[in-house]
Amino acid sequence: MITIQGKGVSTGVAEGPLYFYKRAVTTLKRYTVEDREAEWNRFKDAQQKCIDQLGELAEKAREEAGDEAAMLFETHQMMAEDLDYEEAIQALIQEEGNNAEAAVTDTSVQFAEMFASMDDSYMQARAADVKDVSGRILNILYGVVQGGIDSEEPVILAADDLAPSETIQLDKTKILAFVTEGGSSSSHTAILARTMGIPAIVGLGDQIKPEFEGRPVIVDGSTGDVYVDPDYDTTAHLMEKQRQQLEYQQMLEELKGKENVTLDGQHIRVYCNIGSPEDVHSVLLNDADGVGLFRSEFLYLNCDDYPSEDYQFEAYKKALTDMGGREVIIRTMDIGADKQIDYFELPKEENPALGNRALRICLNRPEIFHTQLRALYRASAYGHLGIMFPMVTSVWEVREAKKMCEQVKKELKAEGIPYSESVQVGIMIETPAAAVISDRLAKEVDFFSCGTNDLTQYTLACDRQNNDLGRFFNPHHPAVLRLLKMVTDNAHKNGIWVGICGELGADLDLTEVFLSIGIDELSVSPRSVLPLRKKIRETTVSEVKDRLMDDLMGEGKIF
Amino acid sequence: MKEFEFVVTDPVGIHARPAGNLVKEIKKYTDSKISLTNEAGKTVDGLRLMAVMGLGVKQGQTVKFTVEGGDEDAVVESLSAWLKENL
Numbered sequence: 067m068i069t070i071q072g073k074g075v076s077t078g079v080a081e082g083p084l085y086f087y088k089r090a091v092t093t094l095k096r097y098t099v100e101d102r103e104a105e106w107n108r109f110k111d112a113q114q115k116c117i118d119q120l121g122e123l124a125e126k127a128r129e130e131a132g133d134e135a136a137m138l139f140e141t142h143q144m145m146a147e148d149l150d151y152e153e154a155i156q157a158l159i160q161e162e163g164n165n166a167e168a169a170v171t172d173t174s175v176q177f178a179e180m181f182a183s184m185d186d187s188y189m190q191a192r193a194a195d196v197k198d199v200s201g202r203i204l205n206i207l208y209g210v211v212q213g214g215i216d217s218e219e220p221v222i223l224a225a226d227d228l229a230p231s232e233t234i235q236l237d238k239t240k241i242l243a244f245v246t247e248g249g250s251s252s253s254h255t256a257i258l259a260r261t262m263g264i265p266a267i268v269g270l271g272d273q274i275k276p277e278f279e280g281r282p283v284i285v286d287g288s289t290g291d292v293y294v295d296p297d298y299d300t301t302a303h304l305m306e307k308q309r310q311q312l313e314y315q316q317m318l319e320e321l322k323g324k325e326n327v328t329l330d331g332q333h334i335r336v337y338c339n340i341g342s343p344e345d346v347h348s349v350l351l352n353d354a355d356g357v358g359l360f361r362s363e364f365l366y367l368n369c370d371d372y373p374s375e376d377y378q379f380e381a382y383k384k385a386l387t388d389m390g391g392r393e394v395i396i397r398t399m400d401i402g403a404d405k406q407i408d409y410f411e412l413p414k415e416e417n418p419a420l421g422n423r424a425l426r427i428c429l430n431r432p433e434i435f436h437t438q439l440r441a442l443y444r445a446s447a448y449g450h451l452g453i454m455f456p457m458v459t460s461v462w463e464v465r466e467a468k469k470m471c472e473q474v475k476k477e478l479k480a481e482g483i484p485y486s487e488s489v490q491v492g493i494m495i496e497t498p499a500a501a502v503i504s505d506r507l508a509k510e511v512d513f514f515s516c517g518t519n520d521l522t523q524y525t526l527a528c529d530r531q532n533n534d535l536g537r538f539f540n541p542h543h544p545a546v547l548r549l550l551k552m553v554t555d556n557a558h559k560n561g562i563w564v565g566i567c568g569e570l571g572a573d574l575d576l577t578e579v580f581l582s583i584g585i586d587e588l589s590v591s592p593r594s595v596l597p598l599r600k601k602i603r604e605t606t607v608s609e610v611k612d613r614l615m616d617d618l619m620g621e622g623k624i625f
Numbered sequence: 626m627k628e629f630e631f632v633v634t635d636p637v638g639i640h641a642r643p644a645g646n647l648v649k650e651i652k653k654y655t656d657s658k659i660s661l662t663n664e665a666g667k668t669v670d671g672l673r674l675m676a677v678m679g680l681g682v683k684q685g686q687t688v689k690f691t692v693e694g695g696d697e698d699a700v701v702e703s704l705s706a707w708l709k710e711n712l
């Protein structure tokens with residue numbers, strides 16, 4: 067048995083085979099091949115596999131959505147075996163001696179350019195089809211597996227770390243737990259694991275070795291321990307722990323339907339953070355009062371081009387309808403920084419966390435923002451919608467964004483499209499600047515939601531993706547907590563409510579502090595709702611408030 | 626060799642899906658070589674999907690079909706019937 071330890075960022079015990087995430091190779095290697103005929107056959111094999119895969123996808127689409135849906139894959143199939151395309155690749159391999167990967171890449175670019183240069187936006191968009199088909203052939207040549215997991219049974223997934231676009235494509239039914247080399251408790255893998263309710267251990271570094279592939283593993287998310295080839299005693303001990311956790315889970319079930327109220331009668335709303343309309347299911351399952359942060363990025367990450375108004379509208383409408391009248395706060399797109407998307411064609415930045423991201427992109431490229439706001443307001447007719455803008459630093463930004471909201475409403479009214487007049491508009495407080503001028507910002511909006519991950523990163527000058535910073539990245543830092551108090555005081559003075567939608571909201575060590583500060587809403591991952599409710603219902607705020615606030619604002623024995 | 630002209634009525638023109646269907650249809654005539662010429666005079670092999678898409682034919686534009694070999698009359702007749710139905 068080999069024991070290694072990382073940082074447990076999502077609790078639970080899981081047992082299964084270890085499996086390494088298979089990733090697409092993004093750097094193309096060019097070389098001259100000796101045996102051109104063999105290289106050509108290698109391409110032909112990959113091409114045939116691609117055609118077979120597309121055939122299967124077409125059949126699946128036909129069963130699920132009919133002939134029209136299948137036709138897309140059939141067209142892709144025909145592109146893959148198109149003679150012009152094939153002959154161009156053949157010439158590069160047989161006449162120039164290029165390797166198959168280089169030949170496919172170059173031919174893909176050549177055909178994509180032909181479409182892109184056509185005088186017709188629909189045909190220009192077909193360049194993406196060529197790239198898609200070529201990407202599929204390249205993945206086969208490289209030996210990459212679609213969706214990253216090629217296993218019949220569920221696995222414990224190992225990776226260096228996973229990008230947001232990768233986590234979205236994962237087949238989630240195949241994952242028992244995550245173990246990653248890098249990452250931190252606020253990395254995307256950690257957040258995804260908590261949303262899914264499965265264990266995750268990050269920061270294992272080079273302790274995870276490739277030879278562990280396929281071997282039995284037990285992970286304990288509460289301690290951060292990973293056991294490879296566990297012995298009998300360890301297995302028995304951890305299975306017992308798993309049983310106890312399930313029991314705890316059952317106890318939490320009993321908290322469903324209960325109020326989020328302290329022993330001395332202070333109420334606080336507990337909402338959920340979600341990343342796609344499908345997550346609404348777990349929001350309701352965990353009995354949250356609403357959705358406090360609906361990240362709209364998935365719409366952009368799932369597409370090869372800017373998502374259309376209708377596409378966005380359907381997604382928002384689904385979330386609102388499924389939530390059945392409970393409040394859903396959707397955050398406008400937070401692209402940039404660690405969430406990069408090719409088609410946005412953002413210039414490469416030295417320091418993207420301090421760069422062109424989120425609301426900044428929206429205000430600089432109003433056409434993208436306009437589409438999203440139209441989709442949001444159209445969806446507002448179908449439920450209880452709130453909209454919030456991320457990454458605010460100045461009052462003028464908020465005024466400009468609100469002006470666009472007004473313009474969109476005016477347009478919809480003129481077009482006779484229904485929307486709700488009671489949509490609350492708020493902002494994220496995630497920069498020290500916004501916290502410091504929260505008295506002025508409070509006069510502009512209906513609510514604040516504090517994004518503690520970024521607020522901590524910007525306040526402490528600690529990159530949240532850098533797991534080497536360890537103890538320096540301290541979300542309990544008095545600077546962060548004092549800012550939260552200041553924001554709350556300013557919000558309440560101006561009659562608006564304030565919530566926390568960062569990871570900190572679920573930190574049970576701080577629940578008493580948040581209640582003492584007077585936070586009105588905590589938005590947490592669905593799985594954290596009931597443990598948080600339990601903690602709230604056990605707290606007497608009047609007993610702890612003076613001591614905690616004196617300490618926070620004073621000498622700091624605790625904070 | 627037989628030629629005939631056809632005006633595309635499909636609102637999206639000969640785009641990806643219609644082009645895919647058209648190439649599939651043309652494949653059925655294994656004895657004939659069928660080519661398409663757009664209004665700009667560009668001629669392509671009807672079996673080559675990307676080339677057919679590359680013609681960029683829009684609604685209202687005329688495509689010239691050229692049929693060589695096989696039972697040309699029969700091919701012209703059945704292909705034009707298919708076009709009227711589908712494009």
